Amino acid sequence: MDLFQSMKAFVTTVRAGSMSAAASELNITPAMVGQHIAALEFRLGTRILNRTTRRQSLTDFGVSYLEQCKDIIERVALADMEAENQSNEAIGALRITAPVTFGSSLLMSILKRYRDINPHVTLDIVLTDRNIDLIEQGVDIAFRIGKIPDSRLIQRVLMPYKMIVCASSTYLTDHGYPEHPNELPNHDLLLFTPAARATLKFYKSDQLVEVKPKSVISVNSGYALINGAKSGLGIIVQPQILLEPKIRSGELVQILADWSLQERQLSILYYRDQNMTPRLRSFINFVLKELGEENGDLHHS
Structure with a gap:
């Protein structure tokens, strides 16, 4: 061997x-x-x-x-x-970690464009909702959602992670269409397990409404929540990027569309003392261009 x-x-x-x-x-x-x-x-x-x-x-x-x-x-x-x-060409392997829902949907959808530009870089993607230690797990780059407590990490801010509320037309026909966030506790909610106890904050103009959700089912998979909602089990709160295709196809209906949920920040992280190889630099610049609020260039950072 x-x-x-x-x-x-x-x-x-x-x-x-x-x-x-x-x-x-x-x-x-x-x-x-x-x-x-x-x-x-x-x-x-x-x-x-x-x-x-x-x-x-x-x-x-x-x-x-x-x-x-x-x-x-x-x-x-x-x-x-x-x-x-020495060759200044992006070659070799990158180990990347990302949350399961984000990684399965948006991240995987953009990787072909990166590989087209950098065909000699191989990617090892680890999808987990745990905040694993980058050095201990041999990870080059981590995608994270929310606050970043580790000062040893360089954080590059990407687009906001927007959440929306959806249900199937079958559920809404049987249980009614919520017109206000305060009506949600009277409905069957399907929630993502790590966030099942978190307060939902809805904004509209200068109004703020905080709702303590009561889930009938909690599950640690965004795709499982979507399938449950499609079958009429209840209302879900999930990332807009994950739900938009289901809304366009008519499988789900967005509700409370005139209210905005509190956004969470999406970032990429890597260690300060990490050797900035061409492959690492190429991937960070690509992600900043694809997912950043404004284009970033590590050559000038």
Whole structure:
């Protein structure tokens, strides 16, 4: 087996805490991760991981070997970056994380344009609604929605993340059409789990109406909410970019359209001390052009 890939599998397994978690990160099967580690142990003639059905731990030799593997991986990455900087061409791999709904819809819809411009860059997209640690997870760029508490990160502001309210015509026929935000607590609401307890703030001119929603169903998937709304289960509050196609097709109807929900800020993040390779610079500039409120250029930032 490829020695370098086996080292990466070993380091990722230790960092992620399990072979299954490492497999998910590396986009291979847990069995393949196990084969990589077994190949290393066969080559070394000693065990590097103590494995039981419930937990794993490093052997004494594994502790020192882990540091050597990390050093080798970092040196290879540095050599790749130096080669890329010398050629000034965007080449290599970028690891990107984004919220599931945003990543599945808007981000994926624009990536072909990036690949057309930068065909030698490969993209590893990790979709999660958790705010993962960029360095710990080996992430180059993160898309985040809302406030950014980490001062170690550079934040580049993109477009506002607009939310709208929708339901199916079947639901509205059966339950009535809300004319005011205060009527929402009397309806069946389907809410995104992480935001299910958050107060909804509606604005119109100088009016502010705050609504404490009561969900009949909460689920951690924007697409599941849309399917539920299409079937007539209830009213949803989801990103405009996700709902607009369903509104155009007639599958959903926007309600309370004369009210605006509080917008959340969409940003991209990367670490201050990160080496600004051509591939990283190319992706950030592309995103600022595609999704920014105004065009950005890292050469002048």
